[in-house]
Amino acid sequence: MTLLHRASSRPATAAAAEGYDTRLTLPLALGSLLNPINSSMIAVALVPIGIAFGAPAAQTVWLVTALYLVTAVAQPVVGRVVDLVGPRRPYLVGTALVGVAGLLGAFAPTLGLLVLARALLGLGTCAAYPAAMSLVRRATDRSGEGRGTAAVLTVLAVTNQVVMIVGPTLGGLLVGLGGWRTLFLVNVPLAVACLVLGGLRLPRVPGTTDLTVADGAARPSVAARLDVAGVALFAAALTSLMLVLVGATPWWVLAVTVVTGAGFARHELRTAHPFIDLRLLAGNRPLLLTYARALLTATATYAFMFGYVQWLEQGRGLGEAAAGLLMLPTSVVAVTVASATGRRAPVRAALLVGAASLLVGAAVLAVVQPGSPTWVLVVAGVGIGGMQGLSGLANQKALAQQADSASVGAAAGLLRTFMYVGALVSTAAIAALYADGPTTTGLHDLALAMIGCAVAAGVLTLADRSLRRRPAAPTSPPAPTSGENPR
Incomplete structure (x- = not known):
């Protein structure tokens, strides 16, 4: 028999007891954007960093790979820690590490130390997202309807999914203004803001994972439960x-x-005390389908973000700032779509339209040429932006409904793991297809792979019957009132 979990017993504040506390939105959104912004800004800096250190593309790619490797492995681990000890401490420790990593990268004298800084950034940015999802799920379980949670999920979707698209634009502007080291230095004020806001607003609540034990039995330590x-x-x-x-x-x-x-x-x-309860996971087919969709959409997103930007810089001959600006329409569409549809759009419809939007954008990239008019490139970016604004939020909402409330932090972390596996799949595809450089032929082949991702994501959405019905009321046991002895 697998583990039985119970939700934590008491809300942190009176406001939280009634539902989601809107004061948490700013620190949660700010902390959550640290990972995608660091994932995406580096795209326009790989070439100038390689020139600065005299390193070929085969070496500078480790600036991308190091962050993905560390994040993919550490994300569900940190999510598990959030489940065990509560969201506040992991959030604060993680954001402090982001500031340290930013300083290390800003003054790193060698490429090796720069790669280390990127790895530390990956580790430090692992806590904010599972912390946010844990607090959102707590609010849903307490209020029954999760008042306010649709709004915060929309904000998180904008800051987590859309920022990945904003990143190259911002990165290009920062590189143009102060050089590539500013991409690391910008983490310092962001980390300070997260520490201040998190320290002031995040509640001191216990973890949601609380093992059922017999009366009088010793409760396992956090280390034992971490597995x-x-x-x-x-x-x-x-x-x-x-x-x-x-x-x-x-x-x-x-x-x-x-x-x-x-x-x-x-x-x-x-x-x-399993780290990931494989029996529960295997029995949760809707959650597995959500993970698979996240992997596919992430593969397409990062193929576009890194493969397309490299082609713009070397295949079309644009500078870093110009390439970043050409990504701006994608950002605008993603923000607009997510903001307009986030609270009301049904998950299934959003996923299907998102897959169709990706299909359109990738189809345009499959025929684009170095001399194609700018408006053709904008159309491709609009298609990818539509997918970003719809699919990212929809998968996030699906996970919030499908994951067990006692382990939602680990489930949210595992969602990020699947996303970064997709990122590394795209990295491997780019390395193979751009063996002779970011040629137009290589871009066309990459676009065909993105079309395959769009079709597969659409099929998985149609196969997920759970998306056809309205989400059920939370099934977690109710929080015990004061004086009760949770068992």
Whole structure:
């Protein structure tokens, strides 16, 4: 029998007891944008960083890969910590680490230290999103209808999904104004703002994962509930897989993935306190479909963000600032669509229209030429922006409905893991298709892969029957009132 979980017993404030506390929106949104903005800004800086250090593209790509590797592995781990100890401490520690990493990157004298700074950024940005999803789910469980949660999910979607598109534009402007080191230095004021707002507004609440134990039995420690062995096996399997995906190791390393992956599954099915409850996950088909859609849309998004921007700079001959500005229509469309549809659009309809929008944008990229009119490039960007504004928020809303309330932090972290696996798949595809540089032929092949992602995402949406019905009322046990003894 798998673990039984209970929600935490008391809300942090009177406002929170009635539903979602809107004072949390600013720190949660600001903290959540740290990851996507650092993921995307670097796209326009790879070429100038390579020139500065005399490094080829095969080395500068580690600035992208390092952040993805660390984030993909650490995200569900940090999400689990949020479930265990509550959202406040992981949020504050993570954002402090972002500030340290920003300073290290701003003054790094070597490419190696710059890669280390990117890895630390990946680790530091892992806490804010699961912390936000944990607080949103708490509000939903308390109020029944989750008053205010649709609005905050819309804000999170804008800051998490759309910022990935805004990033290249902002990055191009920052590089043009102060050089590529400003992309790291900008993290310092952002981290300070998160620390101040988080310290003032985030509630001091316990974790939501509370194991059921017999009367008089000792409650397992946080370390025991974290399942260190499971985390280690998960990290080994995922890291070896990602190193294979980016072509950094021989293909025999895939055997390490198979062995450690099998060991992870065996351990998780046998341990009393699993890091990821595979039985519950396997039985939650809608959540698995949401993860698969997130992987597909992330693969297409990052293929566009990195592959398309490189083609603009070298295939079309644009500078970093001009390439960033050409991404602006994508940003505007994504923000507009997410803001206009976030609160009311049904999840299924949003996912289907998002897949269709990706299909249109990718189809345009499949025929674009270096001399194509600017408006053709804008049409492609508008299609990708529509997908970003619709699909990102819809998958996020689906997860909020489908995940178990006691482990929503880990579930949200795992969603990010699937997204960054998609990012690394796109990185591997770009490396293979751009073997001779970012040519137009390579861009066309990349666009065909994006079309495949759009079709697959649409099929998975149609296959998810849970999206056809209205979300049920929360199934988590009600929070015990004062004086009750939770068991």
